[in-house]
Structure formats: structure tokens, C-alpha cells
Amino acid sequence: MxxxxxxxxxxxxxxxxxxxxxxxxxxxxxxxxxxxxxxxxxxxxxxxxxxxxxxxxxxxxxxxxxxxxxxxxxxxxxxxxxxxxxxxxxxxxxxxxxxxxxxxGPPVRAIEAMGDKITSKKIAAEAGVSTVPGHMGLIADAEEAVTISRSIGYPVMIKASAGGGGKGMRIAWNDDEAREGFERSKSEAASSFGDDRIFIEKFVTEPRHIEIQLIADAHGDVLYLNERECSIQRRNQKVIEEAPSPFLDEATRKAMGEQSVALAKAVGYRSAGTVEFIVDKDRKFYFLEMNTRLQVEHPVTELVTGLDLVELMLRVANGERLPLTQDEVRLHGWAIESRLYAEDPYRNFLPSTGRLTRYRPPEESASPTLAVRNDTGVFEGGEISTFYDPMIAKLCTWAPTRLEAIDAMAASLDIFEVEGVGNNLAFLSTVMDQQRFRDGALTTGYIAEEFPEGFTGAGLGADHRFDVIAVAALLMARRDERRAGAEAESHWHVEVGGKAETVVLHRHGLETVVDAGWRSEAARLDWQPGERLARLSWSGGRVALLKVDPTTSGVRIRYRGADLDLLVLKPHIARYLKHMPIKVPPDMSRFLLCPMPGQVVRIDVGEGDIVEDGQTLAIVEAMKMENVLKAEKRARIARVHVKPGAILAVDQVMMEFEAL
Structure with missing residues (x-):
């Protein structure tokens, strides 16, 4: 049919x-x-x-x-x-x-076999697939989890048997973390999957997360469509993916692909599916799990193979044979995917909700040298609710080489406009410019290693700093033209990141020479008052695209991961800055504020209790993930404002403390 x-x-x-x-x-x-x-x-x-x-x-x-x-x-x-x-x-x-x-999708038997991570590992081992050492039996309680973890050897990964999407998953480096990880994983698993079974396996250090895409028909044909690198993750949730992997060689790719096909055949697989592996620094790979569905990151595979995976799934469901053989599967160019989430990277990536007051993605395009694709389910004026995953869009770029694809992604993120909810655009832009990422030196610990103190915005290199101060001065000069007419030469005081710059603009026809003392170059600014994007074209051929929002005394600029409020004044006005009072922010250290919109799962303390640094105070669930809130110092609980089950807004007061 x-x-x-x-x-x-x-x-x-x-x-x-x-x-x-x-x-x-x-x-x-x-x-x-x-x-x-x-x-x-x-x-x-x-x-x-x-x-x-x-x-x-x-x-x-x-x-x-x-x-x-x-x-x-x-x-x-x-x-x-x-x-x-x-x-x-x-x-x-x-x-x-x-x-x-x-x-x-696949047959029921395949879903059942691969959906249970304990069973799937046993089947994988029997099919000749390399597996990670671990305990596949059920675990009764936290103390048994500690005993098992010690026998395997720390670090270990505690995982929900029915898990997926990073839920019900924790890494433990010691006994205390094994106990808490077991409890949190069990609770999240019950909430998300209705199945609280947990297993434990060895955590591979310096790991890469690389997965093989499969497609199989009902006639016994199974193909592997090469791999995706998904190592950049936060809380086991993928953030940036690419195809192919910058790490694999052809021999490893072939071995991983053939083992994946063997596993699929062992369970009579049909439709699209993905076999996920952990790969160590020596290219030894170990089976993690098989996802019996279409993956979030499937677009990068489509971009490098030229195949439509959804079309293939539908044709297989129609009973058709696959239209190609393994030898005909191509691997052409490089594709990058950035997941745009409604989460605030400046607040430890906590979920954000609200209405999208502005949503302007880059225009989709395809040519022999560049493709831009944006898979989305939202629109300007739509709402990001607390009920579902916080993904806004998946932005993908394709180019003949990896660095060209990365540069295309960076440029596309520069012009992607999202307002109304916290989002991770700045974080994604920052990663694209990091040398480690550009070198392909990836592990699943990338975010924790590169941002150990959390994300605070990108630092500006010389080129990007010059772009920012040039646009700031040129915008203010353009605004002045409407009031007083164009000046052949104008001087500006520009403050960015606590450092003041003196910028002189020399106008020559359509171009203006921007002179900051330490650098001077001619540029052309394409921007008119009211526009949100400014295009700066330098005489040397370099082009910069910056998001701009003029303010009363300057301009807010977002560019390559930096979010900056620049003060831009005429020098004679700037001389009076030293006489201006400094506004001191209020001290909120005696309050526990809810860091994200969510629901209170548990309150672990009461009024009058004395808590120690690191002690758990409460657990808040947001987007089906449990977030443990802990004390930052020794104090007494003066008042508890919320109860379990309460729905909280971001920054809502949960508790008050008294110093000891």
C-alpha cells in the first residue's frame, strides 16, 4: 500500500x-x-x-x-x-x-531490543560490536551503585536504561557523586520515561561521541551513511554536530559502519536508525546505544550525502527497496549543525521561556560552494513554553571544506536575530571562533574544559575589536548627519569593555577611514537608522555583520559571541564622565532566587536550619531536567517562600538566609 x-x-x-x-x-x-x-x-x-x-x-x-x-x-x-x-x-x-x-519506523522487536540499554549492549556484544565495560544488571539502591562503581573504577557513567536526550544520565568521579547521581538519574528516568531502571558503565576519558547513520529496508538491505561527530555536549545534550568527523580515518569509519550494520541485521532492523559510539584518543570505539528513530542532527548527514532521510523512511514504509548500494553512498564536503536553544548561557544555560518578539533567521540557500539550512518550528510572535524541549531551530551550513563550513556558520549566526527569550546564539558564535574547535580537537568534555567558570561572553581579538569600535563610531556619525549634516572629519570617544578608545573618522566619498590610533583602515557601512543589522565592508575585502541597537548614549552590539554596551560620545562631552555617580547594584546574596522558570520538586531544608557550603537546598524541574540548587556558604535559613509543586518564574525568591 x-x-x-x-x-x-x-x-x-x-x-x-x-x-x-x-x-x-x-x-x-x-x-x-x-x-x-x-x-x-x-x-x-x-x-x-x-x-x-x-x-x-x-x-x-x-x-x-x-x-x-x-x-x-x-x-x-x-x-x-x-x-x-x-x-x-x-x-x-x-x-x-x-x-x-x-x-x-522499525519493527516492534527492534525497538524493544534497542530501547533497553541493558539488553541492547548484550545483543551488541553477541553481534561482534565493541562495548564499554560495565554492569548491565539492575541496581537496587544508591549503596549498591557505589559498590558497582568502585568495582568498575571511577569515573563511571550512570544511565537510565530507557533514557535518551541526556535525561537520566550522570557522571560520577567518587562515592558521593555516585550516590547522588543514582538518585537523580532514577528520579529523572521515572519522570521522563516512566521507567526508573539504572545501569552503570565505565566513563571513557577524553571521549568523542561519534555516531553512524543507518538506513534499512524490509528486503534485508542495510546501509551505513557514514558518521556524525556529536562531541560538543552540555549535560549530555548535543549542541553542535558535524559530518563527517574530523577525527576518523577511512579504516575506522568502515569498521564502525560495518559493526553498525551487523547490529541492525541482528535485530531485523528497518527504517532510519543511529548507532552511537564513544571513541577514545586512539580511535578505539565502544557501543553506547542504538536510537531507533530519526536523529535530531540528521540534516548534516543529508547535506554531505545528498539523501533525504525522511523520504527514504517513507519509501521503506511503502515496502520499496533502497535506491542505492553501499558503494554509491557518497561523502561530499562538510556540514555543521548548531542547535539554537531557548536557554541563557550567561545563567549556566538555564531554560528560558516567553514570546519571540523578533525571529529573523538567515535566508536558506544552496549552491555548489555553500548551503545554509534552518530547520525550525517557531515564528516571530510565537511562544516558547515550559512544556516542551527548548529548541528554537537547527541552523546548518555546508561547504566543500570544514573550515569553510565553520566560517559560513559563524557568518550565519552573526545575522540570526532572536529576541524575547534567552538564547545561546552568543555561545554558538564563540565556539565557531575558538581555535580548538577549528582544529577539530573535540571531546565530550569540551564545554566544561573551555568554559570552566561558565559562559561570560566572548573576548574580542584585534580584528573583531576594531569592527566593533568602527561600527559604534560610524553609527553615531550617521545619526548625527540627520541633525547637523555630514562632517568631513569627526572625533569620538568610544568605551568598550572598560577601555576607552579615541576614534577619528575621515570621510572620503562612500568610504570612511577609521583611525583608532593603533589601526587605521577605510570602510563602508551599510546601515540606516532603524535597522538591526550593520554590514561593515573593509577596503581589504573583509566583511563584518553586526547586530546593533542604538541606545541613548551609544550602541549595543552583539558580534561573534560578545554582547557589548558601548558608550559613544563626542570628546568634549566625555570629559565630564568622571563626575558622574556610579550606580551600585543591590545585594541579593541573602536570597535564593529561582534560576529558571520551573516547578519545585523538593525542598530539603526548613526555616531555622543551618546549612553548609554545597548542601542541597531544593530541586527544581525545568524542561524535564532536574536542577539541584545548593548553598554557596554556611548560613541559617530565615524563611522558605515556596513549597513543592509550586510553579516559579525566573529570579523568584525561594528562600532567605541569615549570616552566621
């Missing part, structure tokens, strides 16, 4: 992504939506849409009966599950099969 109408049992960018391919193939689409998603982009894009419940996922997107009812209501013959939600739930695939509805 050929699929004529497809229901997408998902939301956000992946639902939009599936709709695009289905439309290209002439397949009608049905969206499902919760109360929170009534006006969502995937609902607008689909041919039909069916309401399936309240905002929490457990009351809508995880309701199998309602998905099947929506299929019957609309006549959809097939369901694409996307990723997350029910995508790896064998009961869902089984229920669809019983209802005579095609599941665009």
Missing part, C-alpha cells in the same frame, strides 16, 4: 521537517497539537490538524489512543513519530500495527 496521507505524531521543528518532505512526495499531512500548540507552525503547515489534549505531553503527545483516533478521524494510513515522545515506544508501534496503521 502506498501512503497517501501521513500523520506526524510530534510537534515543533521535526514535525515541520517531515511535512516538507511529505509535501514534496505528494503525501497529504495531518498535524496533532496540544492546547499550548494551537497556533504552532506545524499546525499551520499541515493539510489538516487534530487537537489531542492538554499542554503537558503526558496529556497529549504521549496519548497513544488519541493519536490512533486522530488517524481514524482523518483517514491517515501512516504515522511518522519524529523523535522524542512516542518515537521509540514499542507499545505505540504495536498499537498502530494492531489498528492497521503503518508505523514509519
Amino acid at each position: 502506498k501512503i497517501q496521507k501521513l500523520l506526524i505524531a510530534n510537534r515543533g521543528e521535526i514535525a515541520c521537517r517531515v511535512i516538507k518532505t511529505a509535501r514534496k512526495m505528494g503525501i497529504a499531512t495531518v498535524a496533532v497539537y496540544s492546547d499550548a500548540d494551537k497556533e504552532a507552525l506545524h499546525v499551520r503547515m499541515a493539510d489538516e490538524a487534530v487537537h489531542i489534549g492538554a499542554s503537558p505531553a503526558k496529556d497529549s503527545y504521549l496519548q497513544i489512543d488519541r493519536i490512533i483516533a486522530a488517524c481514524r478521524q482523518t483517514g491517515a494510513e501512516a504515522v511518522h513519530p519524529g523523535y522524542g515522545f512516542l518515537s521509540e515506544n514499542p507499545k505505540f508501534a504495536e498499537a498502530l500495527d494492531a489498528a492497521g496503521i503503518v508505523f514509519v
Whole structure:
């Protein structure tokens, strides 16, 4: 039976992504939506849409009966599950099969075998796949977790058997961390997957996370579509991915691919799937897990292979054979993916919610030398809620070489405008400019190693600093022209990062020579008052794209990971700055403020208690992740303002302290 109408049992960018391919193939689409998603982009894009419940996922997107009812209501013959939600739930695939509805994914047996991480490792070992040393049996309590961890040898990885997406996962380096990691992983696993089973394995030091993309049909053909490097992660959640890996050689790629194919054949796999590996510094690789679904980062594989994975999944679901052989799988150029999240990197990447008051992604394009792709499920004016994953978009670039792809990504991030919610654009831009990243020296510890004190913004090199002060002075000069006319020469006092610069502008036709004393060069500024992006073209050919917001006495500039408020004044006015009073921020050290919007899971202290440095005070859940809030110094709890179950806003007062 050929699929004529497809229901997408998902939301956000992946639902939009599936709709695009289905439309290209002439397949009608049905969206499902919760109360929170009534006006969502995937609902607008689909041919039909069916309401399936309240905002929490457990009351809508995880309701199998309602998905099947929506299929019957609309006549959809097939369901694409996307990723997350029910995508790896064998009961869902089984229920669809019983209802005579095609599941665009693997067989139930494969989902069951690979969905349980304990079982999957045993099957992998039997299939000849290299596996990490660890304890695959069930663990009763925290003390048994400590005993097992000691026998394996620290560091260890504590993981939920039914886990995924970084949830229910902790690294422990000692007994205390093993105890707490076990408790937190167990709790998160129960909350996210309804399955609190935990296992422990050796944590490989200096590890890279590299995965193999598979596609298999119902006729016994299984292909590996090469690898993706996913080592840059935060809390085990991938942030930046690329294809191919800058680390693998052809022999290792072939070995990983062939072992992945062997595993897929061992479980009778069909459709798209991914086998994830940890790879050490000597290119020894160990099986982590198999994801029996389409991966978030699949676009980079599509960009380097020229294949549409969603189309292949739909054709396989139609019973068709794969249209190519292993020898015909190509690996052309390089692709980078940056996950744009609604999370604040300046506040330890805590989730952010709210309305997107401005959302202007770079224009998508494709040519023989450059491609820009943006997979998204949001729009300007839409809302990022607390109910679902905080992803805003997946920005991808492709170019013939890795460095060209990175440079294209940096330029695309420069012009990506997002306002209204905290987001990690600045962080992504910073990574693109880091020499370690450009060299491909990646590990899963990259973020912790490069930002040990957290993210505070990017430092500016000489070129970028000159770009910033030039744009600041040129913008103020352009604004002055509207009032007093153009000046052949103007002088400016520019303060950036606590350092003052004297900038002289010499106008020569369409170009202006920018002279900062330590550097002088001609430039042309493309910007008019009211515009948010400024394009600075230097006479040497270099081009800089900066986000600008003029202020009362200067300009706010966001560029290459730096977020700067520049003071820009005429020199005769700047002389009076030393007489201006300095505003002192209020002391908030005696309060515990909620660092993110979320729900209180637990309060561990009471009024009058004396707490020590590092002691757990409370646990707040945000976006299905539990965040442990700890005391920063010894103090007495003067007052507790919240109770378990309370829904809190960012910076809401949770407790007050008294000094001892």
C-alpha cells in the first residue's frame, strides 16, 4: 500500500521537517497539537490538524489512543513519530500495527531490543560490536551503585536504561557523586520515561561521541551513511554536530559502519536508525546505544550525502527497496549543525521561556560552494513554553571544506536575530571562533574544559575589536548627519569593555577611514537608522555583520559571541564622565532566587536550619531536567517562600538566609 496521507505524531521543528518532505512526495499531512500548540507552525503547515489534549505531553503527545483516533478521524494510513515522545515506544508501534496503521519506523522487536540499554549492549556484544565495560544488571539502591562503581573504577557513567536526550544520565568521579547521581538519574528516568531502571558503565576519558547513520529496508538491505561527530555536549545534550568527523580515518569509519550494520541485521532492523559510539584518543570505539528513530542532527548527514532521510523512511514504509548500494553512498564536503536553544548561557544555560518578539533567521540557500539550512518550528510572535524541549531551530551550513563550513556558520549566526527569550546564539558564535574547535580537537568534555567558570561572553581579538569600535563610531556619525549634516572629519570617544578608545573618522566619498590610533583602515557601512543589522565592508575585502541597537548614549552590539554596551560620545562631552555617580547594584546574596522558570520538586531544608557550603537546598524541574540548587556558604535559613509543586518564574525568591 502506498501512503497517501501521513500523520506526524510530534510537534515543533521535526514535525515541520517531515511535512516538507511529505509535501514534496505528494503525501497529504495531518498535524496533532496540544492546547499550548494551537497556533504552532506545524499546525499551520499541515493539510489538516487534530487537537489531542492538554499542554503537558503526558496529556497529549504521549496519548497513544488519541493519536490512533486522530488517524481514524482523518483517514491517515501512516504515522511518522519524529523523535522524542512516542518515537521509540514499542507499545505505540504495536498499537498502530494492531489498528492497521503503518508505523514509519522499525519493527516492534527492534525497538524493544534497542530501547533497553541493558539488553541492547548484550545483543551488541553477541553481534561482534565493541562495548564499554560495565554492569548491565539492575541496581537496587544508591549503596549498591557505589559498590558497582568502585568495582568498575571511577569515573563511571550512570544511565537510565530507557533514557535518551541526556535525561537520566550522570557522571560520577567518587562515592558521593555516585550516590547522588543514582538518585537523580532514577528520579529523572521515572519522570521522563516512566521507567526508573539504572545501569552503570565505565566513563571513557577524553571521549568523542561519534555516531553512524543507518538506513534499512524490509528486503534485508542495510546501509551505513557514514558518521556524525556529536562531541560538543552540555549535560549530555548535543549542541553542535558535524559530518563527517574530523577525527576518523577511512579504516575506522568502515569498521564502525560495518559493526553498525551487523547490529541492525541482528535485530531485523528497518527504517532510519543511529548507532552511537564513544571513541577514545586512539580511535578505539565502544557501543553506547542504538536510537531507533530519526536523529535530531540528521540534516548534516543529508547535506554531505545528498539523501533525504525522511523520504527514504517513507519509501521503506511503502515496502520499496533502497535506491542505492553501499558503494554509491557518497561523502561530499562538510556540514555543521548548531542547535539554537531557548536557554541563557550567561545563567549556566538555564531554560528560558516567553514570546519571540523578533525571529529573523538567515535566508536558506544552496549552491555548489555553500548551503545554509534552518530547520525550525517557531515564528516571530510565537511562544516558547515550559512544556516542551527548548529548541528554537537547527541552523546548518555546508561547504566543500570544514573550515569553510565553520566560517559560513559563524557568518550565519552573526545575522540570526532572536529576541524575547534567552538564547545561546552568543555561545554558538564563540565556539565557531575558538581555535580548538577549528582544529577539530573535540571531546565530550569540551564545554566544561573551555568554559570552566561558565559562559561570560566572548573576548574580542584585534580584528573583531576594531569592527566593533568602527561600527559604534560610524553609527553615531550617521545619526548625527540627520541633525547637523555630514562632517568631513569627526572625533569620538568610544568605551568598550572598560577601555576607552579615541576614534577619528575621515570621510572620503562612500568610504570612511577609521583611525583608532593603533589601526587605521577605510570602510563602508551599510546601515540606516532603524535597522538591526550593520554590514561593515573593509577596503581589504573583509566583511563584518553586526547586530546593533542604538541606545541613548551609544550602541549595543552583539558580534561573534560578545554582547557589548558601548558608550559613544563626542570628546568634549566625555570629559565630564568622571563626575558622574556610579550606580551600585543591590545585594541579593541573602536570597535564593529561582534560576529558571520551573516547578519545585523538593525542598530539603526548613526555616531555622543551618546549612553548609554545597548542601542541597531544593530541586527544581525545568524542561524535564532536574536542577539541584545548593548553598554557596554556611548560613541559617530565615524563611522558605515556596513549597513543592509550586510553579516559579525566573529570579523568584525561594528562600532567605541569615549570616552566621
